[in-house]
Structure formats: C-alpha cells, structure tokens
Amino acid sequence: MRAARYYGEGDVRIEDVxxxxxxxxxxxxDVAACGICGSDLHEYAAGPMTIPTEPHPVTGEALPFTIGHEIGGTVAEVGENVDVAVGTTVAVNPIVWCGSCRPCERGDYHLCENGGFVGLSRNGGFAENVVVSAEKxxxxxxxxxxxxASLVEPFSVGLHAVHQADLSAGESVVVFGGGPIGNTVAQAARAANAGPVYLSEPQxxxxxxxxxxxxxxxxxxxxxxxxxxxxxxTGGVxxxxxxxxxxxxLNQAIDVTRxxxxxxxxxxxxxxxxxxxxxxxxRERTVNGTAAFHGGPRSQEEAGVTARNFADGTLDPEALVTARIALEDIVEEGFERLLDPDSQEMKVLVQP
Known part of the structure; x- marks a missing residue:
C-alpha cells in the first residue's frame, strides 16, 4: 500500500509499504481521511521533536514510519478478540500509553510518562489503511x-480544553489563536453555553x-x-x-482575565x-495546561461526546475544512502550503 513516511526534518516520502x-x-x-495537525507541521518543519529516533519505550518503533493521527475511516478487518463489526465507521483515539506509570494507574492515560501517539510514535494514518488496537x-x-470522523480527534482536544478550564454556562471567554484547534475550542465553548465568546486571530x-x-x-x-x-x-473575561x-x-490571555x-x-x-x-x-488568577484528551477506556467520555455532537449539529467539523488532497500531494499541497505564511488554508484532509 502507499503511505507517507517520515524520515526527518523536511523529509516525508510517499512509499510502497x-x-x-x-x-x-x-x-x-481503511482510511477515508487523515487530517494534517499542527504537530505534524512542527515535526516536518523542525523535527524530529516528539517522533523517536530510538525505539519508543511503548511501541518499540523509531523513524522512519508512517505519520498521521487524525484518522477517520471504516473497519476492514478485526482480530479474533474484537467485537467491533467490519464496516463500522470509526475515529481513532491515537494516544499510546504504558499502563504502569502513576498517571496511567489513575486513569490519566493521556498524561502517560512513557506515552506517545499513533502517527507520532508508531505507524499512523497517512496511508491506505492503518492497524490499531481495538481500545483505540x-x-x-x-x-x-x-x-x-477524522476530525473527532482535534475537536476532542478542544472539548478537553474546555473541561480543563472548568468552564460553566454563561461565563465569558476569549480564545487567542483561531487555527484549527483554536476554532475547536471556540465551538466547544459555545456548545457549553458560554458567552459572550471572543476570538482573536490575524488571518x-x-x-x-x-x-x-x-x-x-x-x-x-x-x-x-x-x-x-x-x-x-467585559471588565475582564x-x-x-x-x-x-x-x-x-500568552501574556494577553493572562492580562485579559478578571x-x-x-x-x-x-x-x-x-x-x-x-x-x-x-x-x-x-489578581488571584489561575493558569493551567491541557494536553490532548482522555485516552484509554475514558476516551469515549470526550471522543464519544464529540462524535455525537457532530451527528446532532452541535459542532460543525466541515467549517474547518479548506482542502482535500491526495496522499501523493501531501508534501506540496499539504505541509508546504500550510507552512506558507500567506496561505489561507485551515484544515487539510488527506484522502488516501
């Protein structure tokens, strides 16, 4: 099959594997689409950063391997212990975890001390098909x-950010940065009945x-x-x-709060x-961080909610999509175009 393989900074090759x-x-x-994420761009432009050059402690893999972690598609084959039906439309929770560190023991698989991602720590979704464990x-x-379904992953990141902020209905919000994730945060805040919602973005x-x-x-x-x-x-959000x-x-985000x-x-x-x-x-302000979304068995808490919100129209993934490209065009029409400061691309979906 054809796949986009990462070899290092500026070096992604379409190969038969x-x-x-x-x-x-x-x-x-069978991959219907795989979105190009900001982390993919960071790796292409300045990596390897999180992509392992030595065997990863959980997956055992190192570059080169197939990248891409915002995956949507259809189940084509299952192992003997798996009860997911062939033909099911699915998204992928790409988080990789060890299961034995302290965060994993308390169920915070997305904070695993040895963790990684499908497509960043092992073969991912910029390929005709991808194999993942059933729990993902x-x-x-x-x-x-x-x-x-490929956009369930980035929208779950936005939902998790809103959860981490402990956002309540009626609270005022401002988002600094209107890229794909910034827009998912804004949509998640609106879905949580926050308001008013502001977004600051130069593009x-x-x-x-x-x-x-x-x-x-x-x-x-x-x-x-x-x-x-x-x-x-607002007097401060x-x-x-x-x-x-x-x-x-970062300083604006702190200064603008009440x-x-x-x-x-x-x-x-x-x-x-x-x-x-x-x-x-x-001002007794609080500053915290948010990483990905819940992994492991808890991934359904946020990824499942996101998928249902796609279905009922609460969230609008199509609003972010500005291009759909073939796998063979991933470098020139994907990475290079997204890195162009004059580009107006938002979310590019690769369709293997």
Whole structure:
C-alpha cells in the first residue's frame, strides 16, 4: 500500500509499504481521511521533536514510519478478540500509553510518562489503511461520514480544553489563536453555553471560519488591541484560552482575565516565554495546561461526546475544512502550503 513516511526534518516520502498485521486485539481501518495537525507541521518543519529516533519505550518503533493521527475511516478487518463489526465507521483515539506509570494507574492515560501517539510514535494514518488496537477505536453515529470522523480527534482536544478550564454556562471567554484547534475550542465553548465568546486571530480565513459557526465577537489583532477591546466590553473575561503558542498571546490571555479568572494554555510552544508572575498573584488568577484528551477506556467520555455532537449539529467539523488532497500531494499541497505564511488554508484532509 502507499503511505507517507517520515524520515526527518523536511523529509516525508510517499512509499510502497507492507500493511501491518492484524493481531487478536487489533483492528484494520481503511482510511477515508487523515487530517494534517499542527504537530505534524512542527515535526516536518523542525523535527524530529516528539517522533523517536530510538525505539519508543511503548511501541518499540523509531523513524522512519508512517505519520498521521487524525484518522477517520471504516473497519476492514478485526482480530479474533474484537467485537467491533467490519464496516463500522470509526475515529481513532491515537494516544499510546504504558499502563504502569502513576498517571496511567489513575486513569490519566493521556498524561502517560512513557506515552506517545499513533502517527507520532508508531505507524499512523497517512496511508491506505492503518492497524490499531481495538481500545483505540471510537465508533461514530451513522450521520457522521468516515471522512469527517477524522476530525473527532482535534475537536476532542478542544472539548478537553474546555473541561480543563472548568468552564460553566454563561461565563465569558476569549480564545487567542483561531487555527484549527483554536476554532475547536471556540465551538466547544459555545456548545457549553458560554458567552459572550471572543476570538482573536490575524488571518482572514481563520476569522471567517469562526464567524461561520457563530462566534459572536471576532477580532483582528492587527487592527484592534484584543485585550483593550475585550476588557472594555467585559471588565475582564472569566476564561481565556491561549492557542497561538507565542509569548505575546500568552501574556494577553493572562492580562485579559478578571480577578480570579482562569487562563488555559492549549498550544505547544517552540520557544520559551516570559510572563510576570505578579500579574497572576495579585489578581488571584489561575493558569493551567491541557494536553490532548482522555485516552484509554475514558476516551469515549470526550471522543464519544464529540462524535455525537457532530451527528446532532452541535459542532460543525466541515467549517474547518479548506482542502482535500491526495496522499501523493501531501508534501506540496499539504505541509508546504500550510507552512506558507500567506496561505489561507485551515484544515487539510488527506484522502488516501
């Protein structure tokens, strides 16, 4: 089969590979679509970062291997111990965990001390099919297409961020960064009946995506100071989400909250950032982080909710999709285009 294999910085090759075998507890999925994630872009542009160059402690794999972890498709083959029916439309919970460290023992598999991801620590979904353990399969309702099932993973990240922020109905929210994950956070906040919801994003296409799903207040920070604007309207929001990954937006996310407000950091930072702790202390603010979403048996708590919200229209995954490309075009039409600072692409789905 054809697959996109990661060899290192700027080096992704489309190759013919032998499909992985299906073990007794495994599932083979024919991949309808696999989304290009920001973490894939980081690895392509500056990696290997999280991709192992030596055998991974859980998977035993190291580069080169097939990347891609935002996977949707149809079950094609199952192992003898698996009760998922062939033909079922599924998403994939890509989190890899060891099961024996302290976070795993308390059920926080997404915080595993030895963990990783399908597509970042072992073969993933930029391929015609992918084999995963049955516990990673998330069946989705009939109303969700195999293609859009690939977006269950990033939308679950947004839902988990809202859970980590302990967001309540009626609380005011601002999201700094309107990329794919920033937009999933904004949609999840709206689904939680937060309001008003603000989003600050310099790129036109990303602001437009937020407007399409009903985000009430969309700000271009190149024209309007988002902190001054939001504070003038609200006196300081209850919850801010940092989803841009730069020092400026981190400080803005802290500064814009009210006394006792909360800031949740969602993005991964390529460089260190400086904040003034006094700004947190004197206003009794809280700053926390959020990582992926619940893995293991608990993955259904968030991925399952996300899939149902796709089906009933509470969340709109199609609003994020700006391109669908063939596997053979993943480098030029995928990675390179998304990394172009002038590109208006949002979410690119690769259709093997």
């Amino acid at each position: 032998e499909p992985d075998d299906v073990g007794p507890n495994d599932v083979r999925i 399969v998330v069946p989705v309702p009939d109303a969700v297409s195999p293609e859009l 036109d296409a990303r602001r437009e995506a937020a407007e399409r799903v009903g985000v009430e207040h969309v700000i271009d920070p190149m024209e309007t100071d988002p902190v001054e604007h939001v504070r003038a309207a 209850d919850v801010a989400f940092e989803v841009a990954g730069i020092e400026q937006t 006394a006792g407000g909360r800031t949740t950091i969602v993005s991964l930072f390529e460089e260190s950032a400086t904040v003034h702790p006094t700004d947190v202390v004197t």
